[in-house]
Amino acid sequence: LMRVQGKSVYRPFVYGSKAVLLPTDTSKRPPNTPPDHTHQWTVYVRGVDDADITHWLRKVQFKLHETYAQSQRMKEAPDQFEVTETGWGEFEIGIKLFFPPESGEKSQSIYHQLKLHHFGEDKEAAKERGDPVISQLYEEVIFNEPAEAFYEILTTD
Ligand code: SLL
Numbered sequence: 001l002m003r004v005q006g007k008s009v010y011r012p013f014v015y016g017s018k019a020v021l022l023p024t025d026t027s028k029r030p031p032n033t034p035p036d037h038t039h040q041w042t043v044y045v046r047g048v049d050d051a052d053i054t055h056w057l058r059k060v061q062f063k064l065h066e067t068y069a070q071s072q073r074m075k076e077a078p079d080q081f082e083v084t085e086t087g088w089g090e091f092e093i094g095i096k097l098f099f100p101p102e103s104g105e106k107s108q109s110i111y112h113q114l115k116l117h118h119f120g121e122d123k124e125a126a127k128e129r130g131d132p133v134i135s136q137l138y139e140e141v142i143f144n145e146p147a148e149a150f151y152e153i154l155t156t157d
Pocket of ligand 1 (some may be wrong): 034065067068069086087088089090091
């Protein structure tokens with residue numbers, strides 16, 4: 001694998017979760033939602049401002065709490081890199097990023113603490129308004145001395 005000497009390429013993305021309270025009225029809940037589930041949430045990896053990142057990010061594996069059936073969820077483009085579920089508790093979600101095979105890059109793991117309840121200064125007002133609970137971070141992947149073929153892909157977007 002030929003590598004581009006002395007170059008580092010940074011690629012930005014965001015990851016996080018969005019949670020909403022489920023109605024208690026069964027007719028308004030998603031079908032077959034267990035009665036003890038209080039929230040619906042989505043965990044995701046996306047480009048900044050929804051930029052396409054699929055040229056450098058090929059697959060994302062989300063590792064949910066073991067209370068979930070099939071707790072390892074693999075998402076591959078053109079699917080969105082996200083998982084939507086219902087539940088009652090907060091937990092840490094493992095997020096494993098897989099790069100294109102021609103990159104020769106190993107997968108990288110990050111972790112996200114799922115948030116269901118409002119937090120921070122405005123939490124009471126936010127709860128009152130029924131705002132979704134969003135916990136999102138900006139991150140960058142660094143490719144040090146990327147493979148030549150991958151460098152072409154990274155620099156022509
Ligand atoms: C807690 N340490 O006790 C955490 C664990 C587990 C969350 C949270 C239900 C999943 C299901 C669910 O929300 N699990 O029933 O499929 O708060």
